[in-house]
Amino acid sequence: MNISSDPIIGNEQPTGTYWERIAQDFHENKEGKFESKRTPNSLEHRCGLIVKECMKFQAFYEEVEHRHPSGVPYQEHMLQAQARYARQAKGKACQFIHCWLQIRHSEKFAKAREQANLPVQSNPTHDQAKGLQDSGQGEDSSIPTAKKARPPGRKKSKDKLKRDEEDDDYKILMKNLMVMKTE
Incomplete structure (x- = not known):
């Protein structure tokens, strides 16, 4: 979730890079002391399975x-x-309830559910498309009426990162040391 919602890098990265970052984060932040040799490709397939099962449970x-x-x-x-x-x-229970609880309110999971629920239509005619827009059943009607708080954008995230760096303890100590040296 952290990698996919990073506002600084966003979705402007190749798929391979995206899954390499996920694999790196996975290996650095594993819970428990277990050995894992999962590759970015295996993590991608595992995540696909988890999302599929979570969507199935969400439907129920x-x-x-x-x-x-x-x-x-x-x-x-x-x-x-x-x-x-x-x-x-x-007779098999859903083994990904803990994952579903984590992702069920995320924006990406909601978009995936909306896309899965859309009827598949091969090239609607101009009149059909115009009718959908006039009746309010176009793309905008799938947006929920309750506004969710938008995640911070790239510019705000970078500015916050710069401000946080200024308040860094190490930098403050170094500034104090420099002041002491000049005196």
Whole structure:
């Protein structure tokens, strides 16, 4: 999540570089003391599997949530969604619930869900496209009405990084040392 939401580099990097950065971050920040020889390619395929399964679970969760049974707590929604997932997966529970909890509110996951839910249409005619725009069912209608806080842009992130560097303890100590030397 950290690599894909980095506003300074953003999406202006080749796929290979992107997955190399993810692999580097994965190996540097592993939880626990285990040995891993995952390559960027293997991480890419593993992430694809995780996102696919998370999207499948999200569909069951939304199905339960849309029924919105009265007085049913959030945990019960989760249990019902897990039961539906298990029925569809021949008795196997979703093994990526912990991942789903991390990515379910991320912007990229929401966009992937929206794209997966769009009907596949081969080149709509001009009249069909105009009708969609007039009726408000074009691309803009898929944007939720509740505004989410936008992540900081590239310029703001770079400015913040520069400001944080000025407040760096090491730099302050060095400035103090230089002042002491001149006195």
